[in-house]
Amino acid sequence: MNRTIKCSLLVTTLLAGNALAAPITQSFDTFGPLTGATFSGTGIPNDAVAITNIGSPAAGTDVTLGLTAHQRYFNPELTNDGAGTFFASPGIDxxxxxxxxxxxxxxFAFYVGGTDADSYSYKLFYDFDLGLNTEESDHGEISFVGSFQDSWNLGMDFLGNAMPGLLPPNFGAFDPNNSGEYSFALAAYNGQGVEVDRSAIVVQVGQVAQVPEPGTLALLGLGLAGLAAFRRKRK
Incomplete structure (x- = not known):
């Protein structure tokens, strides 16, 4: 399967500066089968896809965005919660x-198609940071135009190397042995560079530890201090 980005699809200036300082969360119109999507492969599941349709009530759907995650070859199949979160096993293929x-x-696999796909620019966000709630501005970004679909692995070398149309994530390298949470988004932009809509998913790999927010840690600290004081009074 060809994993090379087609240079003719890459754009380097249309979408500059669109990344947000906020986490990517699940986003879609429907979650289910995306008939006709092959993700440029054979036998890649297309029955659990986060689908977003862009269009008008009069014209119907002009563009379809799809995002999913699936096992690589004969590795364990992924499960999902039916709401944009997938569950995968750590380990090396x-x-x-x-x-x-x-x-x-x-x-992870993505799809852009439709009769009006050439009227928009697109950006694919991907995540190397195994922590929770990685900000969009720390994701890798691939910019392109027109219809495009493929299935990639975070271990692929090109995803970590800057090139025209590709900015790598602000986080070292992907380690397939680590448990963690990885988020992905596929966004469409109009001619003014304004985001029109997106699909987004999260992949949880292995057992993901929930890290308390700073406010929660502060409350926990106060609670422990109060408990210690109570114990001292009882002595």
Whole structure:
């Protein structure tokens, strides 16, 4: 399967500065089958896709955005909650070029299609940071125009290297052995560079530890201090 980004699809200036200082959360119109999407492969599941349709009531759907996650080759199948969150297993895929160049056991896949797909620009956001609630501005960004679909693995080398149309994530390298939470978004922009709509999903790999917010930690600290004082009074 060809994993090379087509240079003719990449744009370097249309979408500059669109990343937000906020986490990417699940977003879609419907979650289910995306008939006709192959994600440029054979046998890639298309039955659990976060789908967003762009269009007007008069003209109907002009553009369809789709995002999903799936097992790579014969690795364990992913499950999902039916609401944009997928659950995958950590570990290294055994199919070439992995494990020499470590790939994870799962891929993320995206789809842009429709009669009006050429009227918009698109940006694919992807995540190397295993922590929760990674800000969009820390995601990798791939900019392109027109219809495009594929299935990629976070272990692929090109995703970590800056090139025209691609800004890598602000977080080291992807480690397929780590448990964590990874978020993805596929956004469409009009001619003025304003976001029109998006699809977004989250992939939870292994057991993800919930880290308390700073306010929660402060309350916990006060609670422990109060408990200690109470115990001292009882002595």
């Amino acid at each position: 055994t199919h070439a070029p992995s494990p020499a160049n470590p790939y994870g056991t799962w891929n």
